[in-house]
Amino acid sequence: MSLFPQAQLNAAQQWIVHSAHGGTLPHSLLLWGQGDLRTIAQFAAAAYQCEGTPRPCGKCNPCQKMENGIHPDVMVVEDSAHKMIAVDVVRQLRQSAFVMPNEGQRKVYIFPDASLLTPQDQNVLLKLVEEGPRYCAFVFCVENASQVLQTLRSRCVSLYAGQDDVAQVxxxxxxxxxxxxxxxxxxxxxxxxxxxxxxxxxxxxxxxxxxxxxxxxxxxxxxxxxxxxxxxxxxxxxxxxxxxxxxxxxxxxxxxxxxxxxxxxxxxxxxxxxxxxxxxxx
Known part of the structure; x- marks a missing residue:
């Protein structure tokens, strides 16, 4: 899936564009469903950083950096050294969140598989998502929304972002x-x-x-x-x-x-x- 598709955007992307245009794009999103959620999360991150219209425009400098995967204020949170994401990784993230963005409007943290966050991880993140700096944004991706603790889930806007042909509950x-x-x-x-x-x-x-x-x-x-x-x-x-x-x-x-x-x-x-x-x- 292209980050900025030339054809019709899917429903999740349309919702992101609409919210960004109205200035109501929430600081924390939970994208759920089966499919390429990482790309939709990157699309959301581009909407947070975009300087054009509509957001994301796909043409401005921040959008082009997102397309090339080099935006310095968009971080993908993974931990290849462990089966689950280690709590130390999340604690380091929490510390880095209080450092101002390098050049973007936001610091965006993408979790391409939030099911790898342990309950301890999620509890560490909870206060940051709830009370962290205004310039921070979080995008969690998961196949099933119930894989995220209800306390963290309730701080996010939950958005179905799976493939159109996948049956929903x-x-x-x-x-x-x-x-x-x-x-x-x-x-x-x-x-x-x-x-x-x-x-x-x-x-x-x-x-x-x-x-x-x-x-x-x-x-x-x-x-x-x-x-x-x-x-x-x-x-x-x-x-x-x-x-x-x-x-x-x-x-x-x-x-x-x-x-x-x-x-x-x-x-x-x-x-x-x-x-x-x-x-x-x-």
Missing amino acids: PPCDMGVALCQALLGKKGAITTWAVKAEGQKPSRQELEQILQDGRQLCIQALAAVQTQRSASNPVAQAMAQGLGAQRLSKHIHTLQLYYNQCAYNIGVSHTLGALAIELEENP
Whole structure:
């Protein structure tokens, strides 16, 4: 896969371009799925560093350095000497993160296989991802998002970046119902929240509902941007019924509430707050 393909960008790349254009590209991404995730991670790194339009433009000096693999502020974190990434490698990374970028707008750390991070590694990274310098960005790649600890995962925007022909895990029923409610009339979200609360979901189940709902919104946004049909019928309905701006807002809102699931939240309270926010800011 070319870093800057001449043909149509895939859905993950479209989402990255859209977020970079709107100034909302998050400082930590979790790219998951089967396929060439490293190249998509490098594409994201180019978007962080790009000086042109759209980002990444593929033509400016930072983009050309990314194409040639020589950008001094983009680091690929690997450890060929060990089966898993040694915690000393991560500790050294943590120290280097507080050194200002050489020339770029960001220091970007790419983890081409985040499944090689031990739980200890991830706990060392957690505070850096959460509270590190504003100029740092992190891109984690993994085949299955569950291979990353939930505490670290919740600090990232999770984005399906696998091959289009690889089957994805079907979204849960309540995640689908949430997206259908986003398409409904005023009050539909509240009705959904009441029904969801009646099922008494656990915090982990709520996390899955929000994750699946947000992923469907991402698919819908990609369909809008690429002018291609989404494979999921609910995502396709959202692509047709909601504009890019509303979808982006929903993605952001669902990510915020998903992040809250990392803490000891009350599920009923969270559902109520989410319904109010979605109803008041459609």
